[in-house]
Amino acid sequence: xxxxxEKKSQPKGRFPFTVVRHVVQxxxxxxxxxxxxxxxxxxxxxxxxxxxxxxxxxxxPFFGTLSSSSxxxxxxxxxxxxxxxxxxxxxxxxxxxxxxxxxxxVYALIRGRVFCGWVCPVNLLLEIVDWxxxxxxxxxxxxxxxxxxxxxxxxxxxxxxxxxxFPVFEALSPVGFIVKGIVFGGVAGGITLLAIILAxxxxxxxxxxxxxxxxxxxxxxxxxxxLVNVKIDHETCIGCNKCxxxxxxxxxxxxxxxxxxxxxxxxxxxxxxxxxxxxxxxxALDIKIGR
Ligand code: SF4
Ligand code: SF4
Ligand code: SF4
Numbered sequence: 192x193x194x195x196x197e198k199k200s201q202p203k204g205r206f207p208f209t210v211v212r213h214v215v216q217x218x219x220x221x222x223x224x225x226x227x228x229x230x231x232x233x234x235x236x237x238x239x240x241x242x243x244x245x246x247x248x249x250x251x252p253f254f255g256t257l258s259s260s261s262x263x264x265x266x267x268x269x270x271x272x273x274x275x276x277x278x279x280x281x282x283x284x285x286x287x288x289x290x291x292x293x294x295x296x297v298y299a300l301i302r303g304r305v306f307c308g309w310v311c312p313v314n315l316l317l318e319i320v321d322w323x324x325x326x327x328x329x330x331x332x333x334x335x336x337x338x339x340x341x342x343x344x345x346x347x348x349x350x351x352x353x354x355x356x357f358p359v360f361e362a363l364s365p366v367g368f369i370v371k372g373i374v375f376g377g378v379a380g381g382i383t384l385l386a387i388i389l390a391x392x393x394x395x396x397x398x399x400x401x402x403x404x405x406x407x408x409x410x411x412x413x414x415x416x417x418l419v420n421v422k423i424d425h426e427t428c429i430g431c432n433k434c435x436x437x438x439x440x441x442x443x444x445x446x447x448x449x450x451x452x453x454x455x456x457x458x459x460x461x462x463x464x465x466x467x468x469x470x471x472x473x474x475a476l477d478i479k480i481g482r
């Protein structure tokens with residue numbers, strides 16, 4: 192089925208998850224860029240502010256990146272970045288714990304990989320690459336990589352951070368590259384991002400996010416306890432498997448629900464992207480709070 196036919200076959204009256212998600216992803220990038228511009232700097236590391244400019248964006252109520260930000264003086268830290276810092280420095284600070292708790296609690300309560308689906312700019316970029324690939328009719332032979340590999344990569348990153356005494360993924364992160372690059376400039380992580388795009392084009396569909404990204408692996412573990420889930424109505428489902436074909440994570444995470452063994456998508460790596468819900472022709476899928 193072509194993209195156009197697929198689009199026409201989608202049921203009407205569903206919440207437009209994909210459009211809303213993309214708007215949120217772009218707004219988050221804008222949100223991080225605004226303080227820098229407001230402080231009189233230019234983006235990409237430029238500092239063109241005049242005499243009236245605020246000396247530093249950190250003086251504003253909101254400032255930071257996805258790894259570390261400050262909202263009205265409250266520090267928000269990416270929990271996985273903190274774990275890497277603890278491993279690298281072999282020390283622990285109560286401030287780090289206080290800084291990581293708000294994000295950890297929010298993501299744990301909702302679903303860890305909601306970060307991947309709704310916040311991470313790499314996901315947005317890879318969806319654009321995927322769309323382009325379809326438009327240009329570039330067919331890729333899929334090379335399956337087990338989806339839980341990313342959890343072991345996350346563990347490996349922590350061990351490596353301890354051995355090398357620096358937070359390894361923070362230095363190479365494509366997520367940091369996009370946000371920090373827009374705000375401050377810099378190329379760290381650019382090679383990782385290029386490798387991810389090449390893997391997307393020539394190795395397999397979403398292989399980085401599905402199976403390799405350590406941040407995704409960390410949030411997969413956190414996501415196991417999430418309270419917001421995709422639920423299925425077994426009486427309505429006709430077993431067409433269209434939901435599996437569009438899943439942004441991996442078709443197999445929908446299997447227990449579609450096969451009748453579970454009433455929700457329980458896998459920790461569901462990113463609540465809503466693609467399956469939008470696509471289901473009989474509206475058998477929806478969002479449910481609670482497990
Ligand atoms: S798996 Fe990694 S790169 Fe992909 S969306 Fe999640 S955090 Fe971003
Ligand atoms: S199960 Fe549905 S909501 Fe979860 S990642 Fe797959 S398509 Fe997105
Ligand atoms: S949940 Fe919807 S899309 Fe998925 S198999 Fe059932 S009917 Fe098809």
